Each structure stands twice: as C-alpha cells, then as structure tokens.
Amino acid sequence: MQILLIGEFSRLHNSLKEGLEHHGHEVVLVGNGDLFKNFPVDIDISIKAFNKPFLVFIRKVIHKLTKFDIADFEVSYKFKKALKNLHGFDVVQLINEDALSIHPKLQIPLLKTLFKQNRNTFLLSCGDDYVNINHYLNEKESYSILSPYINNKDLKKQFAYCLKYVTPAYKRLHDFIYENSSGVIASDMDYHIPLKTHKAYLGLIPNPINTNKIVFSPLHLKDKIHIFHGINTMSKNKKGSQFFINALEIIQEKYADKVEIQTTYNLPYKEYIDVYNQAHIVLDQVYSFDQGYNALEAMAKGKVVITGAEKEWLDYYHIEENSIAINALPDVQQIVKKLEWLIENPNKIIEISNNARAFIEKEHNYITIASRYLSIWNQQSNH
Secondary structure (H helix, E strand, O other): OEEEEEOOOOOHHHHHHHHHHHOOOEEEEEEOOOHHHOOOOOEEOOOOHHHOHHHHHHHHHHHHHHOOOOOHHHHHHHHHHHHOOOOOOOEEEEOOOOOOOOOHHHHHHHHHHHHHOOOEEEEEEOOOOHHHHHHHHOOOOOOOOOHHHHHOHHHOOOOHHHHHHHOHHHHHHHHHHHHOOOOEEEOOHHHHHHHOOOOOEEEEOOOOEOOOOOOOOOOOOOOOEEEEEEEOOOOHHHHOHHHHHHHHHHHHHHOOOOEEEEEEEOOOHHHHHHHHOOOOEEEOOOOOOOOOHHHHHHHHOOOEEEEOOOHHHHHHHOOOOOOOOEEOOOOHHHHHHHHHHHHHOHHHHHHHHHHHHHHHHHHOEHHHHHHHHHHHHHHHHOO
C-alpha cells in the first residue's frame, strides 16, 4: 500500500511510519515540524520566510489587528506545490482536524484537492478537535484540559488555541473532514471518551512507540531521587503544570536531602530527551485520563511517570492502580502524597519502572500498532 500521513505533533506519525514500513508499505509524511519540536518529515511545509526578523514583526502587527496569521499563506503555498505529487495514495491520514495548522478558509480548498486525488481518507482524534472540546466544554467529565478555563473565564486568551475548534470556521472544517473521510480513530482515552457514541468512530488505537529506538535504562538509586518537570509554556495551563510546581516546592522543602528536582521550559525535543534521561520520576500532566506521547516515551525508557492514569484507563488495559504509571489529579496534596510514597518506597520506583517498559512493549509496540491501523483501513476501504 501507498500511505500518506499528514501532520506531526508528537512523533506519533513518525513511529507509525516506521511500523508501516516494517510491514513493507510505502509511506510519505508531510508536516511542519511543530514549532520548536522540529520533528522529521519527508515533505516540509514549515514556516521559514515569515520567521525572518523583519517579517515576524509585520506578522505580529497584522495578527494583532486582524487575528489572522499571514504566515498561513506560506504553508498554504508549500502544501499546494506539494499536492502535485500527492496523488494515488491508498490511504491518507490526517493527524488532527487542523493537520496543516492554517486557517480553515485556506485549508479546506487544499484538503478538497487532496481528497479528490487519493482513495481513502482517515482522521485521527489526536489533540484538540471539535468533538472533544465541545464535550469537555459541557463538563461531561469530572475534569478535563478545559477545567482551568471553565473555572476562570479570564484565562480565555490562554485557551484560545483549544477554543478555536468550536468557532464557526473550525466547525466548518470539522464538518468538511467528517463528510469526506472514511472515519475517525482515537489515539488515547481522552479522545476515545468523547467519541464513544459517534457514528463515524472506528475505535481506539493506542499511540505507537518505537521501542527499538528507545533504550530501556534500568534505574539506579544510588544517591538522590531525580525528579524532572519539563514545561511547554504554550500548554502549561491545560496540562495543569502549576499543580506540579506547587507540589514540587513542598517536596523540595521536605526532602531536600533525598531529591534533586529539575524544571525546564520549552526545550527542543532532543534537549528535552537528554534532560529527562537523567530522571527517575517524570511529571507529565494533570488534566488527562491517559498518557500523552511524552509520557509514553518516558515510560518506555523506564521512567516512573506521574500523569493521566484514571480508572477508565486502568479498566481498558486491565491493570492495577500505581503499577504502571501514577495518576495525577488537579490537587496539590494528592500529587505530594504520590511523590512522598515513591520517595519513601524506592523499591516501588524500580518495580514501576520495569512494569512501565513491559506495558509499552505489550500495548504500544509500533509494529503491532501499525497492524491495527492497516486492519481498520482495509476494513473501511472494502466497505
């Protein structure tokens, strides 16, 4: 099969590509690198010209006046140019409803051409989209990435990225993609839950992790326990970073002789990996039911990750609480208690580390996950 993957925000499509190629398929990945993360792609549609100092200034002024990013024209131009070669694929998969990361008025005509010149299109619910933002805005779960905004509407500006998905323009983009695709696949529980009863939903396929590329490092607790909190300032509110920051202050004061805490901001992917390679415990996110990609990669390395590990996730995979990952709630004292339990029971750190790697190998292996994608794509293509 010839497969076209559009968009990359986490490394999901890179790992899936590697799994599909293992099965003998031809795969092309188109993406914009996702800002500072700079993920590898086959066809690069990232912003280059409009990131030059003089044009950045003009860009900011126009955006302030119109709320429109003129750099979208550069991405649009690059994708339109690439479209000449993006035809005849058996499967096209969009990483997200905003896979090109440009305004819907520019995106819809490009996707229309893409869909026309290829066979079957599939959508991933991976990250924010109309269905899950709408679901969480209506407070259908005990908490979500939108909880900070729901509790404090003054945060509207910080949540503009999430909330854009329920604006009329992005609702049109959502409707257009759903009307022209063969179905939608969720990448974890946070996207599975809002889609459960949707007629277009094809099911949950866990994030693929290339465990051949991620080396498991058995943890050694010789002196201090190393705790790492890597913050992306663009998503710190929706990840609940402040709960971790506050909890770490308490832990630092109480266990200064037992822990070493490192907090970083907006590190490029490669530097981020280098820093958390030194960690025993990694703090990931609070407002989630399942693990995001960073958490899964940390677990594959054998880190103990404090992240989303809610009952829905435990039930889905038939596992016991605190055996694979540590669930974090939007509650500073709860996080402090979890950290204290780990610090005072270092044997548990080693045990969870080993379990985490085994779990990733069993449930997230990129070759097995690629097979599941192929199975769903084939089923829908034969309908």
